[in-house]
Amino acid sequence: MNAFLAALRERLGEAGLLAGGDLSAHEQDWRKRYPGRALAVARPASTDEVAAVLELCHAHRVPVVPQGGNTGLVGASTPDDSGRQLVLSLTRMKRIRGIDVANASLTAEAGCVLADVQAAAAEAGLLFPLSLAAEGSCTLGGNLATNAGGTQVLRYGNARELCLGLEVVTATGEVWQGLSGLRKDNTGYDLRDLFIGSEGTLGVITAATMKLYPQPRERLTALAACASLDDAVALLGLARERAGDALTGFEVMNRASLALVARELPQLHQPLGAAGWTVLLELSDAESAEHARDLFEGLLEAAVERGCVQDAAIAQNLQQAKTFWHLREAIPLAQAQAGLNIKHDISLPVSAIPGFVAEMDALLTAYLPGIEVIDFGHLGDGNLHYNVQAPAGVAPGEFLAAHEAAINGKVYDAVCRLGGSISAEHGIGRLKREELAMRKDPVALGLMRAIKKALDPQGLMNPERML
Amino acid sequence: MNAFLAALRERLGEAGLLAGGDLSAHEQDWRKRYPGRALAVARPASTDEVAAVLELCHAHRVPVVPQGGNTGLVGASTPDDSGRQLVLSLTRMKRIRGIDVANASLTAEAGCVLADVQAAAAEAGLLFPLSLAAEGSCTLGGNLATNAGGTQVLRYGNARELCLGLEVVTATGEVWQGLSGLRKDNTGYDLRDLFIGSEGTLGVITAATMKLYPQPRERLTALAACASLDDAVALLGLARERAGDALTGFEVMNRASLALVARELPQLHQPLGAAGWTVLLELSDAESAEHARDLFEGLLEAAVERGCVQDAAIAQNLQQAKTFWHLREAIPLAQAQAGLNIKHDISLPVSAIPGFVAEMDALLTAYLPGIEVIDFGHLGDGNLHYNVQAPAGVAPGEFLAAHEAAINGKVYDAVCRLGGSISAEHGIGRLKREELAMRKDPVALGLMRAIKKALDPQGLMNPERML
Numbered sequence A, B: 001m002n003a004f005l006a007a008l009r010e011r012l013g014e015a016g017l018l019a020g021g022d023l024s025a026h027e028q029d030w031r032k033r034y035p036g037r038a039l040a041v042a043r044p045a046s047t048d049e050v051a052a053v054l055e056l057c058h059a060h061r062v063p064v065v066p067q068g069g070n071t072g073l074v075g076a077s078t079p080d081d082s083g084r085q086l087v088l089s090l091t092r093m094k095r096i097r098g099i100d101v102a103n104a105s106l107t108a109e110a111g112c113v114l115a116d117v118q119a120a121a122a123e124a125g126l127l128f129p130l131s132l133a134a135e136g137s138c139t140l141g142g143n144l145a146t147n148a149g150g151t152q153v154l155r156y157g158n159a160r161e162l163c164l165g166l167e168v169v170t171a172t173g174e175v176w177q178g179l180s181g182l183r184k185d186n187t188g189y190d191l192r193d194l195f196i197g198s199e200g201t202l203g204v205i206t207a208a209t210m211k212l213y214p215q216p217r218e219r220l221t222a223l224a225a226c227a228s229l230d231d232a233v234a235l236l237g238l239a240r241e242r243a244g245d246a247l248t249g250f251e252v253m254n255r256a257s258l259a260l261v262a263r264e265l266p267q268l269h270q271p272l273g274a275a276g277w278t279v280l281l282e283l284s285d286a287e288s289a290e291h292a293r294d295l296f297e298g299l300l301e302a303a304v305e306r307g308c309v310q311d312a313a314i315a316q317n318l319q320q321a322k323t324f325w326h327l328r329e330a331i332p333l334a335q336a337q338a339g340l341n342i343k344h345d346i347s348l349p350v351s352a353i354p355g356f357v358a359e360m361d362a363l364l365t366a367y368l369p370g371i372e373v374i375d376f377g378h379l380g381d382g383n384l385h386y387n388v389q390a391p392a393g394v395a396p397g398e399f400l401a402a403h404e405a406a407i408n409g410k411v412y413d414a415v416c417r418l419g420g421s422i423s424a425e426h427g428i429g430r431l432k433r434e435e436l437a438m439r440k441d442p443v444a445l446g447l448m449r450a451i452k453k454a455l456d457p458q459g460l461m462n463p464e465r466m467l
Helices: A002-012 A047-060 A114-123 A140-145 A191-195 A229-246 A255-264 A289-306 A318-338 A350-367 A396-417 A433-439 A442-455 B002-012 B047-060 B114-123 B140-145 B191-195 B229-246 B255-264 B289-306 B318-338 B350-367 B396-417 B433-439 B442-455
Strands: A038-042 A064-067 A085-089 A096-100 A105-109 A163-170 A175-178 A203-211 A218-226 A247-254 A277-285 A311-314 A345-347 A372-378 A383-389 B038-042 B064-067 B085-089 B096-100 B105-109 B163-170 B175-178 B203-211 B218-226 B247-254 B277-285 B311-314 B345-347 B372-378 B383-389
Touching: A002 A038, A002 A047, A047 A064, A047 A085, A047 A163, A047 A175, A047 A203, A064 A140, A096 A114, A105 A114, A105 A140, A114 A140, A140 A203, A163 A191, A175 A191, A175 B442, A191 B191, A191 B442, A218 A229, A218 A289, A218 A318, A229 A247, A229 A277, A229 A289, A229 A350, A229 B229, A247 A255, A247 A318, A255 A318, A255 A372, A277 A289, A277 A318, A289 A311, A318 A372, A318 A383, A345 A396, A350 A372, A350 A383, A350 A396, A383 A396, A396 A433, A442 B175, A442 B191, A442 B442, B002 B038, B002 B047, B047 B064, B047 B085, B047 B163, B047 B175, B047 B203, B064 B140, B096 B114, B105 B114, B105 B140, B114 B140, B140 B203, B163 B191, B175 B191, B218 B229, B218 B289, B218 B318, B229 B247, B229 B277, B229 B289, B229 B350, B247 B255, B247 B318, B255 B318, B255 B372, B277 B289, B277 B318, B289 B311, B318 B372, B318 B383, B345 B396, B350 B372, B350 B383, B350 B396, B383 B396, B396 B433
Parallel strands: A038 A085, A064 A085, B038 B085, B064 B085
Antiparallel strands: A096 A105, A105 A203, A163 A175, A163 A203, A218 A277, A218 A311, A247 A277, A247 A372, A345 A383, A372 A383, B096 B105, B105 B203, B163 B175, B163 B203, B218 B277, B218 B311, B247 B277, B247 B372, B345 B383, B372 B383
């Protein structure tokens, strides 16, 4: 190991290798679920240096854990506790390499913080729509390695759909120059999408060319009260039909989730009364503020007439729009304040969601009376955060110890039966690795293992994550 | 071989195996560039039968050529002339398995003709946007295996972007059940996109779940005359900015291409006078006919004011819109009538296109005075059909024999230097296999070969296509 570290230091310089002192920022995830111990932290500053690191790892058989902003939720970006895994931090590679306005694309290095990418696009008069809670510290490379979702997926897709091309260092230290500003390219296998979402298990993304969009002229937000989830699905259909692609957000929050916010964060104003389901809608309009407002008012009036909306409020200004969004974003904060809970990041066909929720709410209440389901998420994408809290008076820690496995089993059984996914946007990492092995189609698992072996024959890339 | 064919016949029945008689419809491509000879034609009627065919091929080491509507342009779906390759025709698998309106998705078998998929979606009140010239005979499976493009890519993407999930039979005859109506699913490697565009070299797509969209309320078409390609790029930027996603088509035609149409198809009315470049724009509006017309008129007026458009005409009715589109579609017909020419299906960053065209037109004219460039295509996607015709008085056949290799070299050299692609939407097949081996990033080629070997270790799936 000393020879390996000496070679690394020689190649990367002092700034490029942390091999002593407090490495905890790199050794554990931000939720502190996976404390680990790293052999060292390599901090290459260029693609060539990343290639040199992986070549050395390959030669010395050292396992590598690629790391971006380390904001992941599934334990995929921190080392295990063996002290044998090298953390490869991309955070020094943070150059915006270029913006091509006529081609509506931007090329940036993996370590760029997402908010900085958004800002660079905005400075050029364009929109980079990927947006999520961690955007102030997560990095573009991590967004791609995990195929991040967020709040704009309904219109713009996940990180995958926003990517035109990649630069990747392979497990053996070769550089694939796949950066490309092309919208169409049918020259061989889709390597780009194979690396996107592979959680660092096949190679290291060092840079990417991403799509940009025109900035909308106006963005409007509304809240709508629906009696049932069926009504919310009907509202979604109506909104799609009337607003088309102008519909950029469609979030739902069940009664319990807003009640929890009222309890834990009473300072937050809730403009509508309690409803079975509250929907947050966002419209982004290419034309004008007036057009956007007319469209939104027409849509909500039609929804009230059709009976799928009971009450609605359109934000009158940007500040009010922010408070609407803040209500939605406050749910995880209120949950954190209320203590541990059992989280599920699931997706289903939109048509299956009302049935799933009715069935599962009943099943869990029967299983443990008083249980509370905090259910919210991106209905437009079929993605729910279906989280389960302890009955009043039961300590959260004891609740998890006694019931987490059983409740996960019930939720995932139903999700799989209905053609859903056990991880809509957070990925697999260490958290859901065993669940994946049990629940994924066995032929798919076989194909995945064959690909892993073909591209990382020594099994050094982020081992024991995902597969 | 007899044992193999007997086993096949036993498994598939009489209707499922063509082993004598005239197989020419399956043995050569529709342009008759690749005459071949098949061992036989298997016509399985179900996924299980496809699996049985591939299992038998695997056991007997028989190479397989999957085939859909056989409308491809690169020789990927017909057998070579050895008489040893089995054609696996999917055309009996043509069931629409289901439509989920609330989820806006449709599941269909690989052999469904594209136009039938469009019709099924329309019957359910929704839009399946994939659209291309061969839609009356090409199949969904072929569309996915080649990642087909067409006229609606600007807004809706290629076949890849429209696909939610796949059912695939692997090279060894296993069935991967990856049908899914999910918009978000981060549970492992993106196998779906690996099979899409793999041209039958990794496995056989037997069914797919595809995205549907709301039908637009109104669709309007216009022609605009631009002095230069720079002006056309400026018009594209303006149209995106003002119309956002309502812009569903942006096609360009150079002066020579419309002059050729005027010569070869003089019965077609050309509404605008000859211009350096003529642009066909299409807007699809979710609101109303009136809104669409206001938007279009405002856009074209602004473009005239800005100086990037000299003259424009909006189609006054559906019939006129069809004649506008027909002008664009008539270019390949006029070319076919005028005789052989050297075709290039290339893509470039949109920003690089004006420079490429100016440089290449000059280079080719210097190389062979009198040469004619018929240049048209999907500017919005950066995709040009940059076709080269013989100078007047030179026989097309002789022109090709003498100059095709040199002209391809010049075109592809410039395309690659500018970060473009030698195959934007047609694929590789046999036609561009050698070109790919020379021009693709060598690390990418290495990764592709490793994947091919991992998933098709005996090399039986569509051998000598693409790789």
